[in-house]
Amino acid sequence: MRLPCPVCGERDLREFTYQGDAVRLERPLPTAGGDAWDSYLHLRDNPAGLTRDLWQHGAGCGAWLVVTRDTVSHAVHSAVLAREARHAD
Numbered sequence: 001m002r003l004p005c006p007v008c009g010e011r012d013l014r015e016f017t018y019q020g021d022a023v024r025l026e027r028p029l030p031t032a033g034g035d036a037w038d039s040y041l042h043l044r045d046n047p048a049g050l051t052r053d054l055w056q057h058g059a060g061c062g063a064w065l066v067v068t069r070d071t072v073s074h075a076v077h078s079a080v081l082a083r084e085a086r087h088a089d
Helices: 034-042 082-088
Strands: 002-005 009-012 017-021 050-056 064-070 076-081
């Protein structure tokens, strides 16, 4: 798979590090019970289809990207700088 870095252009996946879902998770309060923290740390959706993921171009420019891709077809639809994605939502 290749990812389109907005700074460097299209690059091989090996230059990037997956950092998780780009949708913000609600962090439990420090006083929340063990079940809430277990869910927060370990349980994630694994959707089939369109996702928005956070990636870092660590072997390149170092930019943080929000990549929209399809987990079924492996098609990459877009990649934008994370700081710009915040303003687009």
